[in-house]
Amino acid sequence: MHNGENYLESALESLLGQEGVDLEVVAVDNGSVDRTPEILERFARADPRLRVERSEANRGAAWSFNRTFELSRGRFFSWSAHDDIYEPEFSRRCLDRLEADPGLSVVVSEAVMIDDRGRVKGPLESYRGSVSADPVRRGLDIMFGARWCLHVFGVSRRETLARTRLIGAYPSSDMTTLFELALEGRFGLVPDVLFLNREHPGRSMRAHGDSPRDRDAWFDPDRAGRNTLPRWRLLVEYERSIRRSELSGRDKARLRARLPLWALDSHNRRTLAAELAGWVLRSLHLSGPVGRLVDRRRSGV
Numbered sequence: 290m291h292n293g294e295n296y297l298e299s300a301l302e303s304l305l306g307q308e309g310v311d312l313e314v315v316a317v318d319n320g321s322v323d324r325t326p327e328i329l330e331r332f333a334r335a336d337p338r339l340r341v342e343r344s345e346a347n348r349g350a351a352w353s354f355n356r357t358f359e360l361s362r363g364r365f366f367s368w369s370a371h372d373d374i375y376e377p378e379f380s381r382r383c384l385d386r387l388e389a390d391p392g393l394s395v396v397v398s399e400a401v402m403i404d405d406r407g408r409v410k411g412p413l414e415s416y417r418g419s420v421s422a423d424p425v426r427r428g429l430d431i432m433f434g435a436r437w438c439l440h441v442f443g444v445s446r447r448e449t450l451a452r453t454r455l456i457g458a459y460p461s462s463d464m465t466t467l468f469e470l471a472l473e474g475r476f477g478l479v480p481d482v483l484f485l486n487r488e489h490p491g492r493s494m495r496a497h498g499d500s501p502r503d504r505d506a507w508f509d510p511d512r513a514g515r516n517t518l519p520r521w522r523l524l525v526e527y528e529r530s531i532r533r534s535e536l537s538g539r540d541k542a543r544l545r546a547r548l549p550l551w552a553l554d555s556h557n558r559r560t561l562a563a564e565l566a567g568w569v570l571r572s573l574h575l576s577g578p579v580g581r582l583v584d585r586r587r588s589g590v
Contacts, residue, residue: 418476
């Protein structure tokens with residue numbers, strides 16, 4: 290996390306308060322300059338189950354997500370955000386569901402949205418996961434149906450998650466993680482509300498959601514200011530996920546055949562077109578004749 294002092298204490302209390310499971314909590318402080326290091330040190334002194342690693346510089350959300358996985362030692366794993374809260378039985382209930390069904394790749398519970406003060410705003414209608422035995426069908430369900438999917442914060446077997454590429458350093462990379470998990474198995478859901486997902490102005494989706502380049506920099510600060518095509522990148526990464534999977538050649542072909550349809554979906558089509566137009570204009574502005582003309586006009590020449 291980076292500068293997570295606002296809700297970190299309540300998140301740690303809920304994680305360390307999980308009942309009926311033997312767990313460790315790995316916290317990676319990503320160059321925070323607020324009270325985050327102090328809070329982590331205080332909790333770690335009080336509870337040895339909390340392990341803390343600190344980076345002096347902000348290395349981005351992707352590094353932070355993946356570093357927590359690298360440092361983990363258990364047979365099961367779950368990512369958690371610094372601003373969310375879990376009911377005490379969340380981990381046990383998800384773990385019980387996962388262990389009862391070897392065909393599941395990840396399990397999460399029903400969720401509600403809470404505000405910055407922890408007040409419930411209402412149910413959170415997220416993607417529930419395909420129950421299909423066909424991995425192609427499950428993958429397509431993620432590509433075409435998962436606009437909002439909390440399973441990225443669900444409980445998985447560590448060995449299953451290790452077969453994915455984890456979180457990539459680009460916007461919407463959690464979708465490729467979920468896509469690869471869908472190819473591994475079905476998604477499970479605990480039918481009770483045990484996950485409280487916090488909506489507040491400072492959450493990453495709100496703070497960086499309107500600018501593709503801001504989202505790029507949130508995942509990887511080294512990409513700040515670069516001329517990028519995030520939605521095009523997601524399309525490419527879906528193809529890479531298909532290529533590296535252990536599916537049969539026939540199933541890979543079935544998935545690849547749907548990639549053009551994904552690009553032609555009304556939402557994706559508009560986004561891809563807008564990104565490409567913006568990329569061209571920024572490229573011209575940076576280096577071409579149009580860019581030089583714009584610079585001359587701005588300077589009054």
